[in-house]
Amino acid sequence: NAGVTQTPKFQVLKTGQSMTLQCAQDMNHNSMYWYRQDPGMGLRLIYYSASEGTTDKGEVPNGYNVSRLNKREFSLRLESAAPSQTSVYFCASSEGLGPLTYEQYFGPGTRLTVT
Amino acid sequence: SQELEQSPQSLIVQEGKNLTINCTSSKTLYGLYWYKQKYGEGLIFLMMLQKGGEEKSHEKITAKLDEKKQQSSLHITASQPSHAGIYLCGADPRGVSASGSARQLTFGSGTQLTVLP
Numbered sequence A: 001n002a003g004v005t006q007t008p009k010f011q012v013l014k015t016g017q018s019m020t021l022q023c024a025q026d027m028n029h030n031s032m033y034w035y036r037q038d039p040g041m042g043l044r045l046i047y048y049s050a051s052e053g054t055t056d057k058g059e060v061p062n063g064y065n066v067s068r069l070n071k072r073e074f075s076l077r078l079e080s081a082a083p084s085q086t087s088v089y090f091c092a093s094s095e096g097l098g099p100l101t102y103e104q105y106f107g108p109g110t111r112l113t114v115t
Numbered sequence B: 001s002q003e004l005e006q007s008p009q010s011l012i013v014q015e016g017k018n019l020t021i022n023c024t025s026s027k028t029l030y031g032l033y034w035y036k037q038k039y040g041e042g043l044i045f046l047m048m049l050q051k052g053g054e055e056k057s058h059e060k061i062t063a064k065l066d067e068k069k070q071q072s073s074l075h076i077t078a079s080q081p082s083h084a085g086i087y088l089c090g091a092d093p094r095g096v097s098a099s100g101s102a103r104q105l106t107f108g109s110g111t112q113l114t115v116l117p
Helices: none
Strands: A004-007 A010-013 A019-025 A031-038 A042-049 A065-068 A074-078 A087-094 A110-114 B004-007 B010-014 B019-025 B032-037 B043-049 B055-058 B061-065 B071-076 B085-091 B111-116
Touching: A004 A087, A010 A019, A019 A031, A019 A087, A031 A074, A042 A065, A042 A074, A042 B085, A074 A087, B004 B085, B010 B019, B019 B032, B019 B085, B019 B111, B032 B061, B032 B071, B043 B055, B043 B061, B071 B085
Parallel strands: A010 A110, B010 B111
Antiparallel strands: A004 A019, A019 A074, A031 A042, A031 A087, A065 A074, A087 A110, B004 B019, B019 B071, B032 B043, B032 B085, B055 B061, B061 B071, B085 B111
């Protein structure tokens, strides 16, 4: 049981390049999330998917797109990377089937640098 | 929008000392979550508090949600080097009974804890 896995762990992009961050969970969770973490700003929600087939914007969605490929996988795409997107990106998942099942499990993160 | 402010931002303590981290919300808290993060790693769930006055403990860590439900504290007793890391509080401003199965958590900026051996 690997939990939440993310690839890649590190990535360096040039301004304008595109890339997709991959996330997968093996806990049969319904909900998945993408966050970014910047120094002094905590984690901010980029996009989330309440269930397979649905996606919604979070606090900071601009410059990103997501795809809930199936129940296990939730990818984050940067179409044209900008230096402001340099950050650590975390994927998370939660069961989400009742009021006490909202604990979110986090992946190890992807460190992205855009030059 | 709901904002969570954590204090202190950083804390250095000697091993064996007790310490407290606070999380103050600009709005009523519904479902306050505490997480721990080690450098370069993801977040690990510690505990969730739902009701005003609720208190939960796990090993040497105790978290409380005050009666007015706008502040939570995390207390570590007899700290150890293994407690070092960044502690973050998170909350869903919509409440645990809000429709939908996804939690849109807002997080505080974190408290960095260093425990000196």
